Amino acid sequence: MSLNELTNRLQNHGLRLTKPRSLILQALISTEKPISAYRLQDEMATNGMKVHIVSVYRTLAVLQELGIIHYIPSQQGYLLCTESCESDRQTEHLVCDSCGIVTEIPMPTCATNDLLEQAESHGFRMSKIRVEVEGTCNNCQKNPH
Numbered sequence: 344m345s346l347n348e349l350t351n352r353l354q355n356h357g358l359r360l361t362k363p364r365s366l367i368l369q370a371l372i373s374t375e376k377p378i379s380a381y382r383l384q385d386e387m388a389t390n391g392m393k394v395h396i397v398s399v400y401r402t403l404a405v406l407q408e409l410g411i412i413h414y415i416p417s418q419q420g421y422l423l424c425t426e427s428c429e430s431d432r433q434t435e436h437l438v439c440d441s442c443g444i445v446t447e448i449p450m451p452t453c454a455t456n457d458l459l460e461q462a463e464s465h466g467f468r469m470s471k472i473r474v475e476v477e478g479t480c481n482n483c484q485k486n487p488h
């Protein structure tokens with residue numbers, strides 16, 4: 344998604360593209376690898392905006408809630424959404440062990456339904472499913488380091 348599309352997405356939810364949001368999104372647009380909150384804080388400082396880490400997390404939480412970005416637990420970083428997710432509830436990410444690039448793909452509905460059914464049979468009310476698939480990306484298979 345381009346910054347324009349992201350701005351529209353925010354506006355659809357009645358939110359403005361504030362400077363912190365804009366800086367975070369620009370940093371995420373420029374890479375396919377997840378970026379940690381602390382690195383985003385550094386990035387913002389480099390662009391003349393010193394903010395407390397708490398407000399970085401607050402901004403990230405807003406973007407995450409809208410499905411604009413995803414948190415990738417194994418990489419402890421945030422990634423721009425590429426599949427136009429409506430929320431952070433059903434995401435599948437392919438994580439390359441070798442180069443660190445993370446690719447987002449839609450989770451098959453059959454998998455989602457199975458997981459939902461299984462959780463419910465345990466009396467568990469599911470709020471989100473996050474799947475990380477680890478391995479080697481196509482590019483790294485062709486060009487081993």
Ligand SMILES: [Zn+2]
Nearest residue numbers: 424425426428
């Ligand atoms: Zn997504």
Ligand SMILES: [Zn+2]
Nearest residue numbers: 439442480483
């Ligand atoms: Zn790779």
